[in-house]
Amino acid sequence: MANNKQGFSQLDMPEAEVYYAPHFFSKTESNLYLERLTEEVAWQQEEIKMFGKQLALPRLTAWYGDKGYTYSGLYNAPQPWLPILLELKERVEAASGDKYNSVLLNYYRHGQDSMGWHADDEKTLAPGIASISFGAERGFAFRHRQRKDLPTVRLTLQHGSLLLMQGATQQHWHHQLPKTNRPIAPRINLTFRTIVG
Numbered sequence: 001m002a003n004n005k006q007g008f009s010q011l012d013m014p015e016a017e018v019y020y021a022p023h024f025f026s027k028t029e030s031n032l033y034l035e036r037l038t039e040e041v042a043w044q045q046e047e048i049k050m051f052g053k054q055l056a057l058p059r060l061t062a063w064y065g066d067k068g069y070t071y072s073g074l075y076n077a078p079q080p081w082l083p084i085l086l087e088l089k090e091r092v093e094a095a096s097g098d099k100y101n102s103v104l105l106n107y108y109r110h111g112q113d114s115m116g117w118h119a120d121d122e123k124t125l126a127p128g129i130a131s132i133s134f135g136a137e138r139g140f141a142f143r144h145r146q147r148k149d150l151p152t153v154r155l156t157l158q159h160g161s162l163l164l165m166q167g168a169t170q171q172h173w174h175h176q177l178p179k180t181n182r183p184i185a186p187r188i189n190l191t192f193r194t195i196v197g
């Protein structure tokens, strides 16, 4: 990993710009944000239709911001910003140099909650995504979409960390948060995004 954004290490990934700061938030701040987000966010259990069946997503979600968003055929109506989300948005914008108008929140209740391989490459999304983690450490992986010869890049997302995915990352790489059989505490993830148009 190289260091060329202050406080961040750049992951060694061709055709991508991914930066990671494991301790972007202090432990005290992270504990407080975890507790407050658990309480203050309107978590929902969404379902998607797959193979003709209604299936519950393996995580709880919430969508806040200025604009609605559709992914996996699921329309997320925006809820108005909460003060805590605006506070986090400002912190992240100052570090990334990007501006965001929406945030998707994921609540992983245990190790069997997860997110499968995907890219956030919808035409309505700007390329810069900032991803905060609070709570249990979880494995995270990137896999090149075109070049099968490249190895999967793995990292552990820590409590209070910030991961920036910028540039052409989404065009060339998929990412996932796999399940784990380890008994672990809940984790909250926030991905700040910019919906264009």
Ligand SMILES: O=C(O)CCC(=O)C(=O)O
Residues within 6 Å of the ligand: 104, 106, 115, 120, 131, 140, 157, 175, 176, 177, 189, 191
């Ligand atoms: O929970 C995570 O870190 C993954 C979130 C993610 O991939 C997404 O929201 O697109």
